Amino acid sequence: xxxxxxxKPLIVITGPTAVGKTRLAVAVxxxxxxxxxxxxSRQVYRQMDIGTGKDLAEYHIDGHTVPYHLIDICxxxxxxxxxxxxxxxxxxxxxxxxxxxxxxxxxxxxxYIESALEGNPFAFVPVNESLRQxxxxxxxxxxxxxxxxxLKQQLNITTLxxxxxxxRAVEIAAYQQKNPRQEPRQERLPAxxxxxxxxxxxxxxxxxxxxxxxxxxxxxxxxxQLLATGLTPEQLLYYGLEYRWVTLYVLGEMSYEAMFExxxxxxxxxxxxxxxxxxRMEKKGYRLTWLDASRPVTRLRDEVLDGIAAG
Numbered sequence: 001x002x003x004x005x006x007x008k009p010l011i012v013i014t015g016p017t018a019v020g021k022t023r024l025a026v027a028v029x030x031x032x033x034x035x036x037x038x039x040x041s042r043q044v045y046r047q048m049d050i051g052t053g054k055d056l057a058e059y060h061i062d063g064h065t066v067p068y069h070l071i072d073i074c075x076x077x078x079x080x081x082x083x084x085x086x087x088x089x090x091x092x093x094x095x096x097x098x099x100x101x102x103x104x105x106x107x108x109x110x111x112y113i114e115s116a117l118e119g120n121p122f123a124f125v126p127v128n129e130s131l132r133q134x135x136x137x138x139x140x141x142x143x144x145x146x147x148x149x150x151l152k153q154q155l156n157i158t159t160l161x162x163x164x165x166x167x168r169a170v171e172i173a174a175y176q177q178k179n180p181r182q183e184p185r186q187e188r189l190p191a192x193x194x195x196x197x198x199x200x201x202x203x204x205x206x207x208x209x210x211x212x213x214x215x216x217x218x219x220x221x222x223x224x225q226l227l228a229t230g231l232t233p234e235q236l237l238y239y240g241l242e243y244r245w246v247t248l249y250v251l252g253e254m255s256y257e258a259m260f261e262x263x264x265x266x267x268x269x270x271x272x273x274x275x276x277x278x279x280r281m282e283k284k285g286y287r288l289t290w291l292d293a294s295r296p297v298t299r300l301r302d303e304v305l306d307g308i309a310a311g
Contacts, residue, residue, distance in 0.1 A: 010093070010189055011308065012105040012113060014039070014278065015196030016271040018206040019293040022058045024196065025106035027301040029066045032102040037092055038070040039107025039116065042239055044080050046072045047226060050219045051242035053210075076226055077235045082115055089116040093189075105191075110277030117286075118188040125175045135167050146170045161273070162240075193286060194304050195278050196293040207267050214242070215260070223250050241266055 011034075013025040029036050036059070038044070042052040049056070059066045069092045074080050093116075096103045105116060135143065143166035151173050152160070160166055198206070223246045226236060236247045242263065249259035282288050289307050291300055 010103050010191040012191055012193040014108055014113060016203055016274040017108055017267060018203060018210050019196040019198055021106055021108060021196060022055050023297050024300050025104050026058055026061055026066050027297050028304050029104040030061045030064060031301060031305060034102030034104050035067040035069065035096060037089060037103055037105045038068060039105050039109055039112045041109045041112055043071045044074045045076050047076050050214050050222045077231050079238065082111060085112050086115050086119060108274055110274060110281060114281065117191055122172050125172050128171050128174065131171055131174060132167055135170060140166055143167060143170055147173055192308055194289045194291055196291050198293045203271055204268055207271065208264060211264055220246055223247055241270060
């Protein structure tokens with residue numbers, strides 16, 4: 001392992017779900033005496049621990065707790081968005097820079113990572129409630145046709161998978177038509193990005209094993225508790241994946257077996273979309289270092305530190 005000297009770059013540890021991002025990020029941050037900035041879109045919520053995979057116990061290493069940011073900052077029910085994240089990330093990153101502390105970004109949301117590094121040119125587009133009301137009964141096919149091809153590419157068409165996202169895209173298109181001048185992107189932050197990867201079959205097995213474990217160790221009870229605190233089913237359905245399908249099971253709208261199957265498929269599809277996003281980032285000019293997630297975390301840590309030291 002090469003010496004790092006005084007270099008304190010912005011480090012990003014990412015990859016699809018279930019490949020061990022948190023454990024590696026903690027090991028790297030601990031070695032650099034750094035702190036972690038979350039880049040997972042759902043770990044911002046309090047009381048949503050198992051379904052979001054916070055794994056807070058992993059932040060303890062060698063008798064030391066690695067500090068983290070942007071986890072447990074919102075009440076469940078709030079609809080945290082990309083604009084919120086941009087502002088929160090900028091604040092935390094500036095604070096760490098001011099203290100001379102290395103920042104390790106950790107998470108699997110490619111959209112959040114890109115927004116942190118270069119801003120989101122659409123975050124400033126305001127909500128158009130009247131347009132949303134007019135679109136509420138439109139089909140996904142019809143909504144997709146309303147989005148210009150150029151905008152589909154900018155938004156990454158693979159992420160336009162829900163009615164909510166399609167409506168937002170139509171909203172952006174309508175705003176652009178009336179306001180052709182857009183705010184410029186910020187200059188891309190210098191960063192080193194490390195992407196954990198595994199063969200597809202191994203990712204799918206990890207997803208299955210983790211899902212079985214979570215369902216047996218409190219995920220269903222977590223959803224029941226969230227509903228008991230006053231959250232509506234609609235609020236939980238908004239968060240997707242575990243919270244969508246387990247809520248439907250808790251409400252008695254599907255069997256355990258059907259819930260398990262649909263959720264397993266949904267998480268698999270999510271992991272595939274994550275990898276598509278990372279490859280797209282590479283095509284956009286981001287320098288990604290791909291790491292074999294099957295290796296021991298100490299070896300992966302050293303690979304990251306050597307990569308940073310090499311510049």
